[in-house]
Amino acid sequence: MDVFxxxxxxxxxxxxxxxxxxxxxxxxxxxxxxxxxxLMELSVELNEKFGIEIIDDRxxxxxxxxxxxxxxxxxxxxxDVLKNEYPFLGVDRIQEILKDLDGGPVLKMKDLVSYxxxxxx
Amino acid sequence: MTRRVVITSVGVISSLGFSQDEIIExxxxxxxxxxxxxxDREVVVSPVKGFNIKNFTGRFKDxxxxxxxxTFCVAAAANAIRKADLSDxxxxxxxxxxxxxxxxxxxxEFPEVHNGDLTKNKQAALWILKFxxxxxxxxIAKYANIHGENTTIGTACSASLQAIGDAFRKIKDGYxxxxxxxxxxxxxxxxxxxxxxxxxxxxxxxxxxxxxSRPFDENRNGFVPGEGGAFFLLEDLEHAKKRKAxxxxxxxxxxxxxDGHNMTAPHPYGIWAEKAVRSAIKEADIxxxxxxxxxxxxxxxxxxxxxxxxxxxxxxxxxxxxIIALKSWIGHLASSCGAVELAICLSLMKNNYLPEIRNxxxxxxxxxxxxxxxxxxxxxxxxIENFGFGGQNSTLIIKDY
Numbered sequence: 001m002d003v004f005x006x007x008x009x010x011x012x013x014x015x016x017x018x019x020x021x022x023x024x025x026x027x028x029x030x031x032x033x034x035x036x037x038x039l040m041e042l043s044v045e046l047n048e049k050f051g052i053e054i055i056d057d058r059x060x061x062x063x064x065x066x067x068x069x070x071x072x073x074x075x076x077x078x079x080d081v082l083k084n085e086y087p088f089l090g091v092d093r094i095q096e097i098l099k100d101l102d103g104g105p106v107l108k109m110k111d112l113v114s115y116x117x118x119x120x121x
Numbered sequence: 122m123t124r125r126v127v128i129t130s131v132g133v134i135s136s137l138g139f140s141q142d143e144i145i146e147x148x149x150x151x152x153x154x155x156x157x158x159x160x161d162r163e164v165v166v167s168p169v170k171g172f173n174i175k176n177f178t179g180r181f182k183d184x185x186x187x188x189x190x191x192t193f194c195v196a197a198a199a200n201a202i203r204k205a206d207l208s209d210x211x212x213x214x215x216x217x218x219x220x221x222x223x224x225x226x227x228x229x230e231f232p233e234v235h236n237g238d239l240t241k242n243k244q245a246a247l248w249i250l251k252f253x254x255x256x257x258x259x260x261i262a263k264y265a266n267i268h269g270e271n272t273t274i275g276t277a278c279s280a281s282l283q284a285i286g287d288a289f290r291k292i293k294d295g296y297x298x299x300x301x302x303x304x305x306x307x308x309x310x311x312x313x314x315x316x317x318x319x320x321x322x323x324x325x326x327x328x329x330x331x332x333x334s335r336p337f338d339e340n341r342n343g344f345v346p347g348e349g350g351a352f353f354l355l356e357d358l359e360h361a362k363k364r365k366a367x368x369x370x371x372x373x374x375x376x377x378x379x380d381g382h383n384m385t386a387p388h389p390y391g392i393w394a395e396k397a398v399r400s401a402i403k404e405a406d407i408x409x410x411x412x413x414x415x416x417x418x419x420x421x422x423x424x425x426x427x428x429x430x431x432x433x434x435x436x437x438x439x440x441x442x443x444i445i446a447l448k449s450w451i452g453h454l455a456s457s458c459g460a461v462e463l464a465i466c467l468s469l470m471k472n473n474y475l476p477e478i479r480n481x482x483x484x485x486x487x488x489x490x491x492x493x494x495x496x497x498x499x500x501x502x503x504x505i506e507n508f509g510f511g512g513q514n515s516t517l518i519i520k521d522y
Contacts, residue, residue: 014185015182016180016181016182016184017180037247038182040246041245041247043246044244044246
């Protein structure tokens, strides 16, 4: 089973949902209504499944807004700051996130996959 | 004017069935679930079969934080809430009173413990919730958007009847118009069995599984653990009339006391249990002679049944109410026994039916009137008794409405 399937199965168990509707583009919080305690459970589960350390703030993109505020304060390029904080995200994904901030929490299924693949290497 | 309190919704999950009709049917057919569990062939249990909480709640992620007892509690509550059909506004204001017991399933929760090290076990991040007594209440409140006065009560085997009694008082005294009350429990796991076995409260022996639970029999030798849950909507009578709610019965008296005598055994003369019975009778403003049926705690332990039968003899001097013992049918449901026994009593009242005390061959007391054969009889007023470890006593009086 690849990384995507394993994360999808974990979400299915934790959120008690049908896994068929989950794609790489699915928003974890906006679409699946995951709450903070669900992400805590997911973190424990991913740690268990993949044997890697999960840093919750990082994998769940929890502090994106904090970093953007800092970028503004110190007059740095937003994309550079995010790339520094989230090295597992590609340049294109970071641009996507910057355009998507008004819609709510940006975390998508594909971000979780990127984190796991990057850490597992 | 004193407010009157009625029961306007019932949700029940028991080894005799998941609805009041199914329960009556199984009582009449004598069909029970007693069997020896796979993990201990010396004891007998009465499990609930074919239960899945999702059949009552639909998909719902918080189920992962419920121990088995709490799943019965939440499922029964979900059922009672759905049937109550309250407006969102009424539901929001409703109270919530839950009787709850400890999670003894240590072996199931921590299958690998070596030298006291728990970290080898695969646990949910919030496994703590499976051990907190108020998790069921918290889940029910979130599930149904209930926000009124509430309590989770942990008074051992008298807990859920006490929760119902407290809900009754809150409505009677005008603090609430509506309150959901009940409980759910299961001790059918290796930890639960070990706990009561060590306390010498459990049936052990060679009897056939179906003969093990024998309340008030000379040869009784301990209780048989059961499982399940029940929940009720209690409501101010005028409030219920105004919204044309179905009325199952009136709750008219509650009594409660604590022995202060022994950590597990009841007071041998039941003086404080009797006080609880008498205060329920007083609150109901009736005479003992008006009570048609006593649903006993009747565990099948030597001490409880000796105390309880003597106490009943002392309360009812001339008039002899019919004495039933529902644990001979469903086993002992620990903290949820009162709720499930109340649910069964409501079915009995509706159907004017009294089931016999199973396995009662030689009664331990000849001066009270045990139901030995099933009877069809008009039932107007019932007294329900539950007593728990720690000397906890709860009694409730219900009337046909």
